Amino acid sequence: MHRPSVTAFAALFALLASFAHAGEVQLAVAANFAGPIGKIGEAFTAASGHTLKVSSGATGKFYTQIISGAPFEVLLAADDETPKKLVAEGHAVAGSDFTYALGKLVLWSAQPGFVDPQGAVLASDKVRHVAIANPKVAPYGAAAVEVIKARGLADAVTPKLVTAESIAQAYQFAFTGNAEVGFVALSQVAAPGKPVVGSYWLVPANLYGEIRQDAVLLKAGEKNPAAAALLAYLKSEAAQKLIRDFGYGLASP
Structure with a gap:
């Protein structure tokens, strides 16, 4: 034995x-x-x-x-x-x-094919609501505001913003369709071992602070x-x- x-x-x-x-x-x-x-x-x-x-x-x-x-x-x-x-x-x-x-920021939609690889949809009339985390308390929300300004879209997009308490809530707003798109973290939409839901634009790092x-x-x-x-x-x-x-x-x- x-x-x-x-x-x-x-x-x-x-x-x-x-x-x-x-x-x-x-x-x-x-x-x-x-x-x-x-x-x-x-x-x-x-x-x-x-x-x-x-x-x-x-x-x-x-x-x-x-x-x-x-x-x-x-x-x-x-x-x-x-x-x-x-x-x-x-x-x-x-x-x-x-x-x-x-962290890495993305512009995401629950709809497949809605967000193009260059993020041009952000300036489109198809987008009536853009979810972001509260930029006063959430760094990803502050980064989203930087991106909007860097793209020269502050006047056009600011009235469309739907402010969430956190990036998790911003994701929920976009997931449920209360916003056509949302600025969220890459980790929320591209988890390992799971298929990507919807469509997203990986925002270039030079458009927002690290x-x-x-x-x-x-x-x-x-x-x-x-x-x-x-x-x-x-x-x-x-x-x-x-x-x-x-x-x-x-x-x-």
Whole structure:
């Protein structure tokens, strides 16, 4: 009869010991990254035993909640300014912030063939409503406004704008047809392993400022090993592969 080796017993013991000390992370994540964090969270839990309690929404709203005492331990923002601001104001741990993804903006319609590869439809009379996330609280919404101005369409398109609370809601407006098109994240319409729904224009990066999405350890998570483990895991090859698979870029080391 085959007997497990001492090495196998030691590995099993180490695994069980790590799971016995497993913790939970209170995570605030930008709405555009809700899909990726689902997959990353599964892999993180499998590797560490730690679990994530995820809230997704607009980065600006999370900022307001955090400075008001919300118990989030890690923030995955849609920009790099909010984490830096939280560090400067004493709500996050100095030196813990880093860029985990570079966002990509698309103009998307739920209708196949509606959006052309050059985005010319944005100036068309076929478009009566354009969904964007609130540019005051959502970096992708601010990027959308930049694109509209860069295309010289501010006067024509601004009256057509339908402002959503977050990029997730902007996607819903376009998905349900309440807006013919919406400015959303590439990750929302081109998830790995799933067919692309509708049609989209991948907006050239030179039409809007770089969307650097930073992570940061918040003060509430400073003494939680699971929170530190999550931030370390985001830098791993496994996590970075998933981030790329969802259509994001990665910052240079």
